[in-house]
Amino acid sequence: MAAARTLVELFYDVVSPYSWLGFEVLCRYQHIWNIDLRFRPAFLGGIMQATGNKPPAMLPKRAEYLLKDIKRMGKYYQVPVQISADDFQRILGKGSLGAMRFITAIDMTQPQFLEPVSREFWIRFWSQHEDINQPASILAVARQAGLSSEQAQKLLEMVSSPAVKNRLKETTEDAIKFGAFGMPAVVAHYNGEQHLFFGSDRLELLGSVIGEKWLGPVPSLPSPKM
Numbered sequence: 001m002a003a004a005r006t007l008v009e010l011f012y013d014v015v016s017p018y019s020w021l022g023f024e025v026l027c028r029y030q031h032i033w034n035i036d037l038r039f040r041p042a043f044l045g046g047i048m049q050a051t052g053n054k055p056p057a058m059l060p061k062r063a064e065y066l067l068k069d070i071k072r073m074g075k076y077y078q079v080p081v082q083i084s085a086d087d088f089q090r091i092l093g094k095g096s097l098g099a100m101r102f103i104t105a106i107d108m109t110q111p112q113f114l115e116p117v118s119r120e121f122w123i124r125f126w127s128q129h130e131d132i133n134q135p136a137s138i139l140a141v142a143r144q145a146g147l148s149s150e151q152a153q154k155l156l157e158m159v160s161s162p163a164v165k166n167r168l169k170e171t172t173e174d175a176i177k178f179g180a181f182g183m184p185a186v187v188a189h190y191n192g193e194q195h196l197f198f199g200s201d202r203l204e205l206l207g208s209v210i211g212e213k214w215l216g217p218v219p220s221l222p223s224p225k226m
């Protein structure tokens with residue numbers, strides 16, 4: 001009998017570059033490990049507020065380090081994140097509420113687009129350094145991810161509905177209940193227990209806990225069975 005698949009939940013926000021790194025690696029491993037990957041778009045600002053945490057770049061010495069760390073990690077993980085000192089201001093300024101509400105609307109109605117839409121938001125914010133909250137920006141992302149203009153327009157209309165706002169709030173609360181204080185937060189349900197991991201640099205450890213082999217951040221896919 002085949003072993004049961006491990007449910008792995010990824011709580012992320014597109015304002016978080018480390019979430020992008022974790023997202024891409026888990027997207028790769030969902031085809032290799034015996035896991036069901038569940039995307040849980042949540043609001044990092046809400047997690048920070050509820051836990052009393054602060055964006056790590058608010059400490060100037062850490063901000064200096066993070067610039068280097070994210071550049072090196074992007075190269076190592078093969079994720080095209082581009083970061084400069086101005087980005088920390090951008091994060092603190094506009095945040096990601098518009099984008100995360102749109103992604104939540106996708107999660108509720110067109111989950112098959114969750115992966116490409118989330119990725120396109122990261123590309124727009126972290127590779128192209130453009131806005132992700134204005135309606136025109138959101139429509140451009142949706143088009144890029146393969147949604148029709150009618151679909152995108154409908155989803156955009158949903159963004160300010162109580163249903164979408166509540167769902168984003170609930171997902172954020174779920175992350176906090178699991179113990180999250182930042183992102184990416186990864187929760188593996190294994191052997192009747194919940195294991196929380198913080199960070200894109202804890203996926204090797206995740207593999208070890210759930211009995212899966214770590215093949216580096218850019219694993220090659222197994223060859224198809226003949």
Ligand SMILES: N[C@@H](CCC(=O)N[C@@H](CS)C(=O)NCC(=O)O)C(=O)O
Pocket residue numbers: 015016017018019053054055056181182183184198199200201
């Ligand atoms: N070492 C972690 C760092 C992750 C990280 O700093 N995430 C930020 C958001 S981009 C955060 O939520 N930080 C909260 C904290 O460090 O307490 C990784 O490689 O992913």
